[in-house]
Amino acid sequence: MKKYLIALMMALAPMTASAAGGTVALDPIATDLTNKASLQNGMATFVNRCMGCHQAGYQRFERAAQDLEIPANLVEQYMIFDPNKKIGEQMTVAMASADAKKWFGNPPPDLSLETRLRGADWVYTYLRSFYKDTKRPWGVNNVVFPDVGMPNVLQDLQGEVVNHCTPEELLAAAHGNKVDPLTGQKMASCKSVTPNSGSMSEEEFDKTVYDLVNFMSYMAEPSKMVSGRIGTYVLIFLAILFVFAYALKKEYWKDVH
Ligand code: HEC
Known part of the structure; x- marks a missing residue:
């Protein structure tokens, strides 16, 4: 019996691995739930940039305010945009799932548990991997999520990423300037950004996305902070x-x- 179980697990292992992002190398990050400033910044980005479409139905505003040490009145004033919503309620949005499916092809999923589903590295890489593709409805495609239905909602910060690479090159190394391990030289980047099309430098943008994913990791397991x-x-x-x-x-x- 035990043998069959092991065989079954081994057969299923490659499936879970490929579901998490195929052949693309993910950019790893170390999330840090003790960094309150990062989590607060991430929450601000999340409510401003993501909650127009996505909700976090398992998270309450009030709990996040307490855990992240943000005064409740600031959360009420600057992070809750629906006048009928109270701070004790869940972080849901009013967009109906059926409408969303019509507009985007796929409805924007609830993001409460997203970093547990895909992993923080995946989400971090995904948000930084949109690139121009005029064949797609929103004019963008994504390296780790081909033919994604989501527009690049952070494009005004990152700038317009234009790639001049073959799909194979994209798959091999799409992220920033990697250092060649043999020569120590910076390798030619596959990624190029239209000059002055974004309001942030690459470092600033990476930091913003890091904070956002850090917050999403907190959300996926809020009790981790306390249990530690x-x-x-x-x-x-x-x-x-x-x-x-x-x-x-x-x-x-x-x-x-
Ligand atoms: C304009 C609406 C819209 C906004 C704003 C938006 N998204 Fe999305 N997002 C979508 C849609 C639609 C999908 C589903 C795409 C698909 O399945 O093709 C999606 C998918 C995703 C996914 C992949 C989900 C999965 O595992 O399949 C992640 C992660 C994600 N969004 C994160 C974010 C984050 C973080 C933000 C804020 C920075 C954000 N989104 C803002 C519309 C949006």
Whole structure:
């Protein structure tokens, strides 16, 4: 029985791997839930740039405000755009799923758990991998999500990315200037941005997307912040308990030995 299970798992493993992004090399990031400034910045970007279409139905504004240490009145004033919505409610949007499907081909999915579904690296790479493609309805395509139904909503920050590469080159190395490991020289980049078409430098843009994905990782597992802290206390408690338990054991056994 065990053997069959292992065989089954091995058969399924490649499927899960390819669902997470095919052959494209993802740009790795290390998320950091202790960096409150980054999380706050990410939440601001999320409500301003993403919640026009996507919702985060498992997340409440109030909980995020508490966890990220943003004063509730600031969240009410600057992050909740629907006048009928209260801070205790979920981060949902009014767009009807049926309309969204008509407009975009696919409805924008709920993003509460997106980084758990795809991984933070995938989301980080995806948001930075739109490029000009006049054959697509929104004039853009995406390296890690071919023929995506989402427009490049961050284009005014990043600039218009025009690629002059074959699809194979794109797949091989589409992200920024990679250093050639043999020569230490910067390799010719596959990515080129129309000059002055974006309001941010490449570093600034990467940082903005990093903060956004950091926030999305928090959202996918809000209790992780608390459980990390509690875990430390539990270990300290166990260490202290051990001293007393050991002393008690010695006391009980002292006449036997
Ligand atoms: C104009 C509407 C719109 C906005 C604004 C928007 N998206 Fe999307 N997004 C979509 C649509 C539509 C899809 C579905 C695309 C598809 O399946 O082809 C999508 C898909 C995605 C996906 C892939 C989901 C999956 O796993 O299949 C991610 C991740 C995503 N969006 C993140 C974001 C983030 C982060 C923002 C804010 C910076 C954002 N989106 C803003 C419309 C939007």
